[in-house]
Amino acid sequence: MELSKITKVEAFLRPLAMILLVATACLVGLDTQTKYIIYYNKTVTYRDLKALWVLVYVTSIAAAYNLLQLSRCYFSARYQENLKGSRKLLAYWSCFALDQLAVYITFATTSAAMEHSILVLTGMDDFQWMKWCNRFTRFCFIIGGSLLCGYLASFLMVTLSFISAFNLFRLYSPKQFLTLKSRQ
Template sequence: MGFGNVRTEGILRFCAIFLLVLSVCLLGFDKQTTQIFHIDKKASFRSLRALVIIIYVDSMVAGYNILQICKCWIFAQPKGISKLGGHFDIYLFWLSFFLDQAAVYLTFAANTAGMEASFLAVTGARDFQWMKLCNRFHRFCYQVGGAFLCGYAAFSTLLVISFISAFSLFRHYSPNHFLRLKSSNK
């Protein structure tokens, strides 16, 4: 793995962590109370189960990226992990590739499910007699919208990281033979 790829991957992972943590903070600390018919009603991320799932998924993906930054730091060292010998580095690249793919898909799925559930809060559903919640909780809805923007920006960043991870893995294989390692006799 070249130093340029490691550095780019590290910077992108820092950006993804920042966006994921910002998304979690915007959702987690977002609360609004308003009176409806002289009764205090409170809106928080616990009001929609999909928002709770986003907090868990974004937190796990941010933690995973912190571990991956440690990997980037180790690979950037002069000796690095690849000096351990054998196929350990190939297994590490495969594991990183699969986990990066899982992080991208989970982040996208959680944010999309949250967006769909929040869309019902914005528009309501007459068939189920659900009222529009964003008529009453303006600040809450705007802050949730900001969290979705951060979540989708993190998804885009994780998608680029996934491309880098795929490149880092498959550059070790010969283009002439399907998934055969390049010879190290060069």
């Protein structure tokens, strides 16, 4: 596969990941539900669950990161021949490392929010935590949809991480461990 085709695939996948990340942040951040319970109105928002609060911020930062990487993708397609030697290698290593970091943090926060949401769904008698989803069903369904979007975005970011790994390791020789290919 040529580099230009790989760059096109990356330029296609990054906006999809951004859309899913923004959808996750918006669905979680804007989700509220108010119910009349006994003698007062109880409003449930993402601020009531700390894992959801962290998820909103992490997915927002990951979407901004993917926007920066998309602009890098655009400029590298135009000005790739200007980078030579150690600058090119440093650029590919930093993209690879940042892609890995973004994937791991996004997946971890989505999984933590999923775990917290399951506790809200099932409750825990030992800690006297009540089940929320039998009272706030719309809130729980929207959070479930947002977690699905978060996992899909994580999967797309894993694919993008594979692409950045390919872009990095194609510069190295297959015969000698971590030795750059000679220019011929």
